[in-house]
Amino acid sequence: MNSYTDFSRLELDLNGCRRNFRYFRSLLEPDTKLLVLVKANAYGHGAVEFASMMQAEGADYLAVALPLEGVELRKSGISLPILVLTAGTDFFPEIIEYRLEPGIPNLATLEAFCAELESRGLKGWPVHIKLDSGMHRLGFMADELPALMDFLQKHPCVKVESIYSHLAAAEDPGEDAFTRAQVECFETHAHELTAALGYRPMLHILNSAGIERFPEKQYDMVRLGIGIYGVSALPGVKLAPVASFKVKILQIKHLKPEDGTIGYGRKGHPAPEGSTIATIPAGYADGIDRHLGCGAASFSVNGRRVPTIGNICMDMCMLDVSGTDAKVGDTVTIFGADPTVGELAAILGTIPYEILTSVPRRIERVIIR
Secondary structure, X not given: OXXXXXXXXXXXXXXXXXXXXXXXXXXXOOOOEEEEEOHHHHHOOOHHHHHHHHHHHOOOEEEEOOHHHHHHHHHOOOOOOEEEOOOOOOOHHHHHHOOOEEEEOOHHHHHHHHHHHHHOOOOOEEEEEEEOOOOOOOOEOHHHHHHHHHHHHHOOOEEEEEEEOOOOOOOOHHHHHHHHXXXXXXXXXXXXXXXXXXXXOEEEOOOHHHHHHOHHHOOOEEEEOHHHHOOOOOOOOOOOOOEEEEEEOOEEEEEOHHHOOEOHHHOEXXXXXXXXXXXXXXXXXXXXXXXXXXXXXXXXXXXEEEEEEOOOOOOOEEEEOOOOOOOOOOEEEEEOOOOOHHHHHHHHOOOHHHHHHOOOOOOEEEEEO
């Protein structure tokens, strides 16, 4: 029986993933641990598939945003330590049952988690303390540290596995002074907290851009996110695009001007000499933003770039394949090596993260070995 993959798929290039992994590993000291972020369905790549690749490749840690993302990985056989960045307070039983390690951004969360652990008679559960070094999203502020240290000393139900913070603008050379100030703030308060604990947790603050631009601040571990998926913060660094979004042509039409318009809103028009139009089974419900329609973007078919024509539909869009040898069943690349996800992001005035995470789960992820 044919599957949806016969029409639409997100190919994950295992060899490209390995190349990116080894590039970032080459920037690290031998003892520095490497945590890979697989939140948001592994940035749209498929969390289970990508986590399996990272576990096989030798990652030391994984991180997810939400507890249920970690539960999914555990149920799929992932055994690496998993940091839950946004643990909240509603899923402590699942965190415990599936051996997840919560990020703790405030005292209220820590108190609630400790109450759950103590009710079960558990001790030494690994937690990760987040410090706010200047991004002001989550994390303990400096004036909250005394209460935190006092609480930790009185509650052996938890053990601080790591202390971490997040850089706000590590990719921007114009913000380097701010980034260095963040690092200094983190270092000061992490050492203060470590002294109070009486043991030394891991420290980590570098994200993908930080690994490339501030490798001297790698501490005990770094967090590799968008970089592993093929996006570098440095000009001239060519990482391998791991994901390629591919679909197959459903139908070809040869339209003359008198045949009228193409698509919703009648926004598409055949050329004066006529146009050949291909319809593909992917639209804005599949992550192809409507602003890429009406010729704003072009995709690749048989080695040639062809523009969109008319508005993007929910489940389909049309391409002007005039002058090509395109036929029903041919493969169209939405993004991958050509065009790149960065090119589409530039058209939309956004970042590659948004393009990648917009590809829904109904598009099957297929590992190419």
